[in-house]
Structure formats: C-alpha cells, structure tokens
Amino acid sequence: MEQIAYLSLGSNIGRREEYLSRAIKQLEETGQIVITNFSSIYETDPVGYKNQSNFLNMVIEVRTKLTPEQLLKAGLTIEKRLGRKRDIRFGPRTIDIDVLLFNEERIQTNELTVPHPRMNERSFVLIPLAEMNGAIHLPAVGVSVEQQVKVLGTDGVRLWIQKTSEDVYDLFENA
Numbered sequence: 001m002e003q004i005a006y007l008s009l010g011s012n013i014g015r016r017e018e019y020l021s022r023a024i025k026q027l028e029e030t031g032q033i034v035i036t037n038f039s040s041i042y043e044t045d046p047v048g049y050k051n052q053s054n055f056l057n058m059v060i061e062v063r064t065k066l067t068p069e070q071l072l073k074a075g076l077t078i079e080k081r082l083g084r085k086r087d088i089r090f091g092p093r094t095i096d097i098d099v100l101l102f103n104e105e106r107i108q109t110n111e112l113t114v115p116h117p118r119m120n121e122r123s124f125v126l127i128p129l130a131e132m133n134g135a136i137h138l139p140a141v142g143v144s145v146e147q148q149v150k151v152l153g154t155d156g157v158r159l160w161i162q163k164t165s166e167d168v169y170d171l172f173e174n175a
C-alpha cells in the first residue's frame with residue numbers, strides 16, 4: 001500500500017541549497033520515493049545549539065511503499081553520502097533528513113520516533129509544513145499545524161526562495 005510521509009530537510013554548511021537539491025534528487029533516485037508536494041525554502045536561525053550558521057530548511061511530502069524504518073534508512077544513507085558528520089548534538093550539518101510524520105502512525109522504536117518528538121516546538125519545521133497542509137493534526141499538542149504556528153510565531157524563520165511552480169527543481173534555479 002502506498003503511504004504518505006512528511007520529511008524535513010535542513011542544511012547549514014557549504015552550498016546549502018545544493019545539499020537540499022541533491023538530497024531530493026537522491027531520494028527520488030531510490031525509485032521508491034515519489035515527491036508529491038514541497039514547501040518554499042526558508043532561512044532559519046539555529047535552534048538548540050546557537051553557535052553555528054543559519055540553516056536552510058524545507059519540508060517535502062512523499063508517497064512510498066517503504067516501511068517507516070526503510071524510509072528512515074534511505075534518509076540516513078543519503079545523509080552519509082552527502083558528508084554528514086555526527087559530532088555536536090543539534091550542531092552544523094551538510095544535510096539533515098528527518099521523518100516528521102508517517103500516515104497518522106505513532107512509532108516508537110530504538111531507531112525511530114514518529115511523529116518526530118521535537119517537531120511541535122520547531123517553527124523551522126511547522127511553518128514549511130503549514131504552507132503545504134496546515135490542517136494536519138498534532139496529537140501531542142492537540143491542535144493543527146496552523147494553530148501551533150500561531151502559538152510559536154514566526155521569529156527566526158524567513159522566506160528564502162518562494163515556491164512558484166510544481167517542479168521542485170525550479171526552487172534551486174532561483175537560488
């Protein structure tokens with residue numbers, strides 16, 4: 001059965017937009033993940049560990065027959081290929097690919113927690129998600145994405161490249 005998932009992408013090292021576009025291309029090249037919607041790109045102040053450069057963040061909607069664990073693994077493989085190092089928690093990275101939502105499932109294993117446990121507090125995740133689908137319900141806070149964006153506000157999140165077409169690669173033409 002085909003499933004719908006939302007992934008968050010973030011980069012704050014080097015040519016950030018290039019890491020986003022390469023990650024998207026490599027997700028598609030698995031042949032098992034189809035991108036069905038995407039947000040604009042936002043430039044965002046670092047959250048958690050402050051002494052690092054601003055991020056570019058965006059969210060994509062995907063359809064896949066992969067299991068949540070396989071989808072996570074696909075993301076981790078691409079992170080590794082794109083030079084992601086793991087040293088500082090919440091620290092700088094060429095590319096970060098997080099699984100935000102997988103259908104309406106709640107998943108809790110050693111490797112994977114869905115919905116992503118920190119997404120409800122992160123305007124750099126919820127603002128791009130709301131752009132695509134503000135009606136999504138956030139069970140942990142009991143409100144919609146749109147309502148939670150109103151609670152969090154928009155501080156530290158600035159539109160960087162506006163989505164103007166249904167072709168995700170057009171975003172990077174304008175970058």
Ligand SMILES: Nc1ncnc2c1ncn2[C@@H]1O[C@H](COP(=O)(O)OP(=O)(O)OP(=O)(O)O)[C@@H](O)[C@H]1O
Pocket residue numbers: 072076086089090091096097098099100110111112113114115116117118
């Ligand atoms: N929903 C999820 N999406 C991505 N990784 C997850 C998720 N739930 C658990 N993990 C686990 O978290 C591990 C560490 O992820 P990562 O290094 O990307 O964390 P981080 O990006 O520094 O922090 P954050 O998860 O707050 O964005 C991954 O290896 C993965 O097993």
Ligand SMILES: Nc1nc2c(c(=O)[nH]1)N=C(CO)CN2
Pocket residue numbers: 009010011044045046047048049055057089090091096124
């Ligand atoms: N603005 C912003 N801040 C972050 C981000 C991110 O993608 N964007 N990712 C983190 C991962 O742990 C920590 N802090």
